[in-house]
Amino acid sequence: MKLETFEFKNPDDNQRLDKEIFLYKKIYTRAQIQKWIKSGQVLVNGTRVTKTGFKLKLDDQIQVTPTKAPPLKAFAQNLSLEVIYEDQDVLVVNKPQGMVVHPSAGHPDQTLVNAILYHTQLDSQDEVRPGIVHRIDKDTSGLLMVAKTDLAQESLSQQLKNKTNLRRYVAIVHAPFSEQEGTIDAPIGRDPQNRKQQAVLAGGKSAITHFRVLENFADYALIECQLETGRTHQIRVHLQYIGHPVAGDPLYGPRQTLKGSGQFLHAQQLGFYHPRTGKWLEFEVEPPKIFQEQLRNLQLVQD
Structure with missing residues (x-):
């Protein structure tokens, strides 16, 4: 020491x-x-x-006298896991709001990866993020694809790189829209003023988000977002950038917002080509209960 x-x-x-x-x-x-x-x-x-x-x-x-933290290594834990699809190569799960995807310095266990390792065997040499090819934020819920084999890891990663997969989200955001759809093409990088946040920066990495308005309310809107790229906090940063921050977002949204357990953002649809068969697979799951309840409340007020 x-x-x-x-x-x-x-x-x-x-x-x-x-x-x-x-x-x-x-x-x-x-x-x-x-x-x-x-x-x-x-x-x-x-x-x-x-x-x-x-x-x-x-x-x-x-x-x-600082102590050095032991190296991170994921291990199996008997945690709740909602499996949407599984075969010998891939696993599709519905991540609950509040769960971190993989171990990190601030979250060494109780993560989605810990639950996956208890559920199944993964052919991966990565001791921290085995099988993980993409992530969603802790307080974002929804679909995640996991590679069980090296074949799947390579294929799914390449599909993300080639932008041939489907990742579609729904979100409740602040302020109604005047337009029905649009594309946000704005580079994202780490915020120099706050290292915990990302921001639209001239020198950031390319980031593209497509959105479509599903329903407008007096002070909010329900929208659908489709990712073309996958930067950290991309949807949250982009929506804040255009003046429509995600409701409940503790980092990028206002304090006066809908009550919940974090941002009202849900990865609802996921599609990809199967690594072994080449068949297109597509999945959809409904948002969590709190999301649906707040949406119904907004609809009732609107009526």
């Missing part, structure tokens, strides 16, 4: 200990830093401090 020492020289006295360490070493998350403090890995002026909100004084000496 490496011992790091630095002085607190922030002109604003009374700074929180966890925040100051975060500002000094932004490569660590606030959650990780708080764990170190609580476990006694941080000293202030030679004294162990275990309160994350401990208030610092000017010129305080802080010593941090």
Whole structure:
């Protein structure tokens, strides 16, 4: 373990200990830093401090002994999994809202991949994202295709690259539309002002989203989106960019919004050519209960 020492020289006295360490070493998350403090890995002026909100004084000496997190590796967990289709090569699942697709530093387990590994065998050397060829956000629900074999991994990945598959979403968004359909062609990259978010940037990667209005309401709209590319948070960023952020979106939407468990965005339709037979397969699942309830409420008010 490496011992790091630095002085607190922030002109604003009374700074929180966890925040100051975060500002000094932004490569660590606030959650990780708080764990170190609580476990006694941080000293202030030679004294162990275990309160994350401990208030610092000017010129305080802080010593941090960070621990290296063990390498991520997905393992089987007996979690609920809704299988829509399965054969020897591919698996199609309906991911629930609130579940992360694969393990990461902030979500080492309880992910969709953990559930898949318990359900079936995957021929993959990837220890973190076995079988995963595309992802949807934690609080986005809906269809996901998973490669069970190397043949499927190569084929499905190539179809995504060639844009020959189908990924169609439905979303409840803020503000009714004046047009019935359109295409958002705007490059996306990491937001320089907030690393947790993406943004439309001149130097970003090409991103194209097609949309069609299904129903307009007084303050909202139900739309259908089809992805041509697959950038992180693409639909959410693009819809915010044109003034129609997804309802319930905690990152890109307004606070005054529909009550739910995250953004009202659902991957409803998925289509691809079977890796072995070449047959076109297409699947559709209805949005989760909370989505349907809020949609009915909007329709009732409209009537």
